[in-house]
Amino acid sequence: MIMTNRLFYVIAMAAWMFFGYSFEAKAQCGDELTDVCHAKLGDSRFIRSFPVQHTERRGASPRVYKFEVILNRGTTYRIFSCNDKTKPGEVIVSLYQGDQLIATTYDVETERFFPYIEYPVGMSGRYELHFMFKDNMEGCAVGMLSIVN
Amino acid sequence: MKTPVMTKKTVTVSLMLSGFILLFFMACAPDRREEATDLLSDRDISEDIQLTDETIGEIITSVPNPVEMTVLLQRSNVVYTQDLLNPTANINNYNTNFKRSLNLGVYGTDLVYMNIYDRTVATLSYLRNVKNLAEDLRIGQFFDYETLNRLSESSRNVDSVLYITNRGFDGMSNYLINQGRSSIAVLIATGTWIESLYIATNVQIHPPNKELIHQRIGEQKVVLDNLLLLMSNFRNDEQFEELFNDLLDLKKEFDKVSIQYIYEERTTKVVDDKVVVVDNSRSEVNIDDEIVEGIAQQVEYIRNKIVE
Amino acid sequence: MSEEILKALMQLFAIIAKQDVGLSTNEREFVENFLRQQLNESSVKEYLALFDEYVGDKKASENDNDQDQKPKLTSVKDSVKTLGIAKKINKTLTQKQKVVVLVRLFELVNSDKKFTPQRMAIIDTAAEVFNISKEEYNAIETFVVQEDASKWDIPEILIINSEETSPEKAKHISSPQLDGTILVLRIQSVELYFLRYTSTKELLLNGLPINNLKIYLFARGSVIKQPKGKPIFHTDIVSKFLSDDTSINVHFKVEKVHYRFPNGHIGLREVNIEEQSGKMLAIMGASGSGKTTLLNVMSGMSKPTTGSVNINGNDLHEKNELIKGIIGYIPQDDLLIEELTVYENLYYSTKLVYRDLTDEDIEGKVNRVLFNLGLSHIKHLKVGDPLNKEISGGQRKRLNIGLELIREPAVLFVDEPTSGLSSRDSENVMELLRELTVRGKLIFVVIHQPSSEIFKMFDNVTILDDGGYQIYYGNPVEAVIYFKELDNQINSHIGECPSCGNVNPETIFSIIESRIVDEYGQPTSGRKVTPAEWYEHFKNKISINKITGMFDKLPESFKKPNWLNQYKIFFTRDFVAKISNKQYLVLNLLEAPLLGFLLAFVIRYIEDPTSDVYIFRNNDNIMPYIFMCTIVALFLGLIVSAEEIFKDRKILKRESFLDLSRSSYLCSKIGILFILSAIQAFLFIIVGNYILGIKGMYFEYWLVFFSLAAFANVLGLNISSAFNSAITIYILIPFLIIPQMVLTGAMFSFDKINRAIGGGQEKVPIIAEIMPSRWAFEGLVVNQYKNNKYYEDFYSKRKLESALYYKDVYYINELKRYVEDYKFRLASGHEEPISADDLELLRNEISKEHESEFTQYHDYRFDYFDKLTPENFNSEIADSLTNYLNRVHEFYRDRFNFVNETIDQEIVSRTRTPEMEEEYQQLRNNYHNRYLASFAKNEMAPLPVVRLGNKLVQKSDPIYLDPQNQRLMNFRSHFLAPRKHFAGNLFDTFYFNLAILWIFTLLLYLALYYKLFSKFIFVAENGLPFLRTKLKSTKNKIQDFLIKQTGI
CATH class of the missing domain: 3.40.50.300 (P-loop containing nucleotide triphosphate hydrolases)
Incomplete structure (x- = not known):
């Protein structure tokens, strides 16, 4: 009995890890979401998390949540995010320097989401992470910044 | 002796005695003001706001996490130096929110430093200090019992430990800003950064790696600018003012560092599921030993003031 | 008689005998007979020879100087000798024996009837040295020498003759058949009786015939038998001499007494x-x-059981x-x-x-x-x-x-x-x-x-x-x-x-x-x-002799002293007894400070391994010390009192006949024990608190320690009076102390004990409410945290800050969660997006919010309060609720920040300069204990807010939380509450707890007075049969009563 329980548990854990965010279903906004997202780090080293919460605003253009970061030359950063599945909104993460868009996790044309941005930095300096929710839907998400070894 | 039947008299006397005892103690209780409710009444909220909390929240994330610097040091084979860290006993001297916040940052950096160098046993007392300071600042819920439990459970796994610690600090920062206590968040960030810099400028670095590290030190110039911006909000407080001025002095040292930015094309390509950026831009930092020394001295001055 | 004495006596006899005219045959015969009564034949010869020797010298010289020596004064040599012998005899003989010797001396002289002054002088000397009073001397003389019956009328003599009338002073027994007179002499100081018979008719003393020339010792149990007439017993004679006017004549009758024990055995038939x-x-x-x-x-x-004693x-x-x-x-x-x-x-x-x-x-x-x-x-x-x-x-x-x-x-x-x-x-x-x-x-x-x-x-x-x-x-x-x-x-x-x-x-x-x-x-x-x-x-x-006659009415019982005097006597007696027992005193007085020293010294922890400076603030052992204080108090109190009443058991039994007041006895015992406890408390606290650097609260600590010890004193007296062996009492002590240790709240948190006995609830579990150690401990902890010199100024502000913090960080968020859950479940199509229970919880909590003191400072109300029912609740109401909660949340957040800032500002102003900072730091180090603070704020609690039934309960910061949800007479609250509620008022916990402690003590006193413990044990031991009989008798009583009332 115990053995089968264990086995089941191991399979479930493995499945959870492999299929990552599809098991985010029950995660609540906030700490728990961050923990769940933590699983997506893989072999990168965690630097910072960016929780964002968005409620619908009628009319006006969708709000963008910005965070400034300093990225250093010689380091490769990985940027990704996780959504709170209990809400409809899906977050789009974009990396900017000043006005220039460097990379984004959502391709408008193909309507495809990319889980990660990887950025081996050449120029140290100020950058910005922009978070926006697709279709201005209400949502809760967390952005993660990590270093790749 | 035959015990008498419970007479009315005995019952009355007993009741009276009980009542008397209670009264006596009531009366003797000193009259203390239990409520400080005068503090609840509406007061005039006038702040000199230059930056909104929102803006602070956006900028504060630019203050680097000690992880980056420490990893760099470790990779450069810098030897672990316990003596540099702020002694845990110093916590007894931190009475005000100001000092507590700064040193929360300091101890946070120390904690990361120790963890990266895998000194997990020594981290216990630092962790306790972090928790205590957080409690004192009323943000203890980020290093609560459960969190500490998790930390001890995963103490073998450095990544986990770092994650939990950093998540805690991130959480505190966010919370404070949302709470309207962004000054504390700024101080924590400042403390974190100063300690990080202090360690970097005081360790023994050997030639092949020295340049890399010096460059990184130089790059902190930008961070300092942000910090000063963040601080400017709170200059009406004399403690802040003093720190601000000290940081200004530090800026003078940093002004000696020049950074060149060479912009080139940046493209992205998709590899598996990742958007990988190809960055041809560069930055170059001009810094020499003398400048580093100057920075180091000022950093040391500020840092020692903070931790004494 | 020893050899020495006999020799001395021989000498004495010799001196007397050879006075004046010297030894006569009668005298010598007397001596011989005297010796015969005591010794065997060969010894008689030996001593007689000795006697002759002593006399011998004089005889020789007498013959020489016969004419010249007429009445001669006793020679100096002889009187000195007499004195010497008499003194020797004095040291070795008892008073009784001395009296007998004196009587014998008289007898000796009487044998010849030669009462010369010299002889009398010697006897007189002897009598003086023997410390025989003048009256007795005269009485002896009268008795031995006197032939004239009229001279016998002295109080020391009893005359037994056939006459009816009694003499004036002498005692008298009339024995109609008696020939002659029997004289009995009583020497009161030694209670000796001597007997003499004047006639030569047959009379038996203890079966042997009496010689009229001899004087007999009339000992216990002796009986004089006459040929005709009733025997005369020793007691008859003695009773004539001793009559106690004050005693009454008692007729005691035990009539058909039958006794059955409670367990059924028959004791007397x-x-x-x-x-x-x-x-x-x-x-x-x-x-x-x-x-x-x-x-x-x-x-x-x-x-x-049946029969009577009258x-x-x-x-x-x-x-x-x-x-x-x-x-x-x-x-x-x-x-x-x-x-x-x-x-x-x-x-x-x-x-x-x-x-x-x-x-x-x-x-x-x-x-x-x-x-x-x-x-x-x-x-x-x-x-x-x-x-x-x-x-x-x-x-x-x-x-x-x-x-x-x-x-x-x-x-x-x-x-x-x-x-x-x-x-x-x-x-x-x-x-x-x-x-x-x-x-x-x-x-x-x-x-x-x-x-x-x-x-x-x-x-x-x-x-x-x-x-x-x-x-x-x-x-x-x-x-x-x-x-x-x-x-x-x-x-x-x-x-x-x-x-x-x-x-x-x-x-x-x-x-x-x-x-x-x-x-x-x-x-x-x-x-x-x-x-x-x-x-x-x-x-x-055998038939028992019936005694007839009228008997006196019984006198009133003597007047016993009033309550206060009895108290004073009991108290003094006990006090003197204890004081004179050096071992007891030293042990009991030394115990307390010694324990205090050991305890405090061992736990005097200095955190910094490199420093020698003790900092009160950082000694994590202070809270355990407080806990140990309560246990030590209980322990000392019990030890001191456990044996008290037990020791006195028999004395109490005896004094039960005096019908003394039990309460005055008990109060005197309690008085003594309280004094001892007070001293012990003082010594312990003085030493312990000083070593551990607990400043400034000596009186409060003493008060709690003493109160707890006093409680234990009365508890100890209870078990002391209930049990019948010392061992049982001492075995019981751990059973009394250990539950109190466990349920103090120090060793095991009340949140984490077995739910079945009340763990994890809002209030202190009932089982811990009856533990006096818990009340004491709580009182001390609350007092130490709140009232110390450092915190005096800060406490009230911190309290406010804590309340606001709780609302801000935990409480409102918790409430919001319910609404969020509702929205989520609604969106995902749940059948019952929110349960009735949850709605009730929201109603409870919102109404509490409406009534809270904070509403004075904002005017937020949730307008759709009555819509918080399963029928009416919908997504609009939910939104509205969220709005309300957000506004309230903001209020709390805002005020929290302000209060926090204010407190911080105050600290800043007090630490402006290094000297001020130093001073502030010192204050903090000396009065505020970190671990105690953590304990008081329940920082180890698993959850800051929990749901109990349909309400939310705050678990964090108990020391800042006043009791909630109180019915009027309900005084129960959560553990470590700073104030207690009763009858609509809030009381400082320290004094309230003390009052409860004293009420416990009072209750125990009543149990002691009414012997409840003993009764309980009695029922337990004799169990069923006893209960049955009790029930039966009660039933009968009720039946009788009903019959009387209703006439049925």
């Missing part, structure tokens, strides 16, 4: 006894035959008060207070008995009793315990008797007075009792294996056999005959051996208990005659 004053009755029997039971019933301590017509068990003053009871065990002296024991006893006497009077009374007991010379010796003897066993027994005698009871019950005593001591004690009898008391004595001497002292004896059967009642000597007759043994008529005077009581018992012998000649366990059979014989053969 139809026992009948009838006696009157001036008699001594022995109660004998094998162990288990019911002797002690009989004694208890007769003395009024146990009530007979004194002068009054039923003893009904008219208790009247009779209390008449009965005295001397148990087998010592009732002495060992630490006090002989005198002190009597003194306090007397004081308890007599209220109206001055100290002087009491002193006089005591001294008189001491004299009568023959204890005057040891009155300043400590009684000591039986192992450390200071006074002998016999003296102890006599003192015990004396304690009863103070009250001058008319009837005495004595339980085994001779057990454990030497034969000489036994005789002394029995003599004393005999004397009392003669003075007119009625004495009942339970005695086991008496010597034949003692056996003969009794007027009557009653024998009980196994199962409470009375198998004999009558004269002791005749008892032997009775049993022998029944046993059909030979020589059944010879009860007494004339030459040896022995009556063997053992014979009786061997007959009673003789066993059937089996075929091998070994005795089996079966008896030849069963107790029931003996009983039948007894009923048939």
Whole structure:
């Protein structure tokens, strides 16, 4: 009995890890979401998390949540995010320097989401992470910044 | 002796005695003001706001996490130096929110430093200090019992430990800003950064790696600018003012560092599921030993003031 | 008599004899006879020769100077010699013996009737040295020398003749058949009686004929038998001399007494006894035959199942008060207070008995009793315990008797007075009792294996056999005959051996208990005659003499002192006893500071391994210290009091006859113990708190420690009075202390104990509410945290900050969660997006918010409160609720920030300069303990807010939380509440808890007074049968009552 329980548990854990965010279903906004997202780090080293919460605003253009970061030359950063599945909104993460868009996790044309941005930095300096929710839907998400070894 | 039947008299006397005892103690209780409710009444909220909390929240994330610097040091084979860290006993001297916040940052950096160098046993007392300071600042819920439990459970796994610690600090920062206590968040960030810099400028670095590290030190110039911006909000407080001025002095040292930015094309390509950026831009930092020394001295001055 | 004495006596006789004209034949004959009475033939010759030798010189010189030496004054040489011998004799002989010697001297001189001045001078000298008073000297002289009957009329002499009329001063017994006169001399100081017969007619003293020229010692048990006429007993004579006017004539009747124990066994079957004053009755029997039971019933301590015990017509068990003053009871065990002296024991006893006497009077009374007991010379010796003897066993027994005698009871019950005593001591004690009898008391004595001497002292004896059967009642000597007759043994008529005077009581018992012998000649366990059979014989053969006559009305019982005086006497007595016991004092007084020192020293923790400076703030052991204080207080309190009442048990039993106030006894005990506890508390706290650097709260700590110890004192007294062995009491102590340790709240958090006994709830579990240690601990912790010098200024602000923080960080978010859950479930199509319970919770909490004190400062209300029902709740209401909650949240956040800032500003202003900072730091280090703070704020709590039923309960920061949800009389609250609620008011926890503690103590006192513990144990031990009988009797009472009322 115990053995089968264990086995089941191991399979479930493995499945959870492999299929990552599809098991985010029950995660609540906030700490728990961050923990769940933590699983997506893989072999990168965690630097910072960016929780964002968005409620619908009628009319006006969708709000963008910005965070400034300093990225250093010689380091490769990985940027990704996780959504709170209990809400409809899906977050789009974009990396900017000043006005220039460097990379984004959502391709408008193909309507495809990319889980990660990887950025081996050449120029140290100020950058910005922009978070926006697709279709201005209400949502809760967390952005993660990590270093790749 | 035959015990008498419970007479009315005995019952009355007993009741009276009980009542008397209670009264006596009531009366003797000193009259203390239990409520400080005068503090609840509406007061005039006038702040000199230059930056909104929102803006602070956006900028504060630019203050680097000690992880980056420490990893760099470790990779450069810098030897672990316990003596540099702020002694845990110093916590007894931190009475005000100001000092507590700064040193929360300091101890946070120390904690990361120790963890990266895998000194997990020594981290216990630092962790306790972090928790205590957080409690004192009323943000203890980020290093609560459960969190500490998790930390001890995963103490073998450095990544986990770092994650939990950093998540805690991130959480505190966010919370404070949302709470309207962004000054504390700024101080924590400042403390974190100063300690990080202090360690970097005081360790023994050997030639092949020295340049890399010096460059990184130089790059902190930008961070300092942000910090000063963040601080400017709170200059009406004399403690802040003093720190601000000290940081200004530090800026003078940093002004000696020049950074060149060479912009080139940046493209992205998709590899598996990742958007990988190809960055041809560069930055170059001009810094020499003398400048580093100057920075180091000022950093040391500020840092020692903070931790004494 | 020893050789020395005899030699001395010979010398003395010689000196007298050779005065004036020298030795006469009569004199020499006298000496010879005198020697004959004491020694064997060869020794007689030896001493006679010695006597001759002593006399010899003078004889020779006498013949020479016959003419010249006429009346000559006693030579100086001789008188010096006399003095020397007399002094020697003084040192070695007892007073009694000295008196006898003096009488003999008189006799010597009387043998010739040559009363020359010289001889008289010598006798006079001797008498003086022997300390014999003038009156007694004259009495002796009169008695020995006087022939003129008229001169015999002195108080020391008893005249027995055939006349009817009594002389004036002398005592008189009329014996119509008597020829001549019998003279009896009484020397009061030594209680000796001498006898002389004037006629030559036949008269027998103890079976031997009396010579009219001789003077006889008239000892105990002696009897004068005449050829015609009644015998005259020693007691008859003695009773004439000793008559106690104050004692009343008592007729004691035990009528068909039948006694059944609570467990059903029969203790006594139809026992009948009838006696009157001036008699001594022995109660004998094998162990288990019911002797002690009989004694208890007769003395009024146990009530007979059927039958009655009457004194002068009054039923003893009904008219208790009247009779209390008449009965005295001397148990087998010592009732002495060992630490006090002989005198002190009597003194306090007397004081308890007599209220109206001055100290002087009491002193006089005591001294008189001491004299009568023959204890005057040891009155300043400590009684000591039986192992450390200071006074002998016999003296102890006599003192015990004396304690009863103070009250001058008319009837005495004595339980085994001779057990454990030497034969000489036994005789002394029995003599004393005999004397009392003669003075007119009625004495009942339970005695086991008496010597034949003692056996003969009794007027009557009653024998009980196994199962409470009375198998004999009558004269002791005749008892032997009775049993022998029944046993059909030979020589059944010879009860007494004339030459040896022995009556063997053992014979009786061997007959009673003789066993059937089996075929091998070994005795089996079966008896030849069963107790029931003996009983039948007894009923048939012996009838008890009825006593007739009118008897006096019983006097009022003596006036006992009032409550306060009794209290003072009890208190003084106990106090003196304790003070004089050095070991007790030292141990008890040293215990406390020693414990305090050990405890505090061991846990004086300095955190920084490199520093030597002790910082109070960083000593994590302060909270455990507080906990240990409560345990030590309980422990010390119990230890000190556990044995108190138990020790006094027998004394209490005796004093039960005095009908003294139990409450004054208890209060005096409590008074002493409280004083001891107060001192111990003081010593412990002074040492402990000082070492651990707990500043400034000495009084509060002392108060709690003392109160808890006082509680333990009364608890200890309770168990002390309930149990019947010391071991049981000490075994009980851990059971009393350990639950209190566990449920103090220090070792195990109330959140984390078994839910079945109340763990994890809002309030302190009920089981911990009855633990005084918990109240004490809580009081101290709250006090230490709140009221210390550092925190005085900050507490109220911190309290506000805590309340706001709780709302801001935990509470409102929790409420919001319910709404969010609702929205989520609604969106995902749940059937019941929100439960009725959840809605109720929201209603409860929102209404609490509406009523909270904070609403004065904002005017937010949730307008759709009544829509918080399953029927009405929908997504709009939910949104509205969220809005409301957000606004309230903002308020709390805002105010929290402000309060936090304010407090911080205050600290900043107090630490502006390094000196100020140093000062502030010192203050903090000395008064605020980190670990205690963490404990008080429940930082280890798993969850800051929990749901209980349909409400939310705050678990964090209990020390800042006033009690919530209080009904009027409900004073229960959560653990570590800063204030307690009662009857609509809030009270400081420290004082409230103290009050509760004292109420506990008061309740225990009442339990003590009404002996609830003993009753409980009694029911537990005798369980069902007892309850059944109790129920039955109650039922009967109710039935009777109903019948009376309704006439049915």
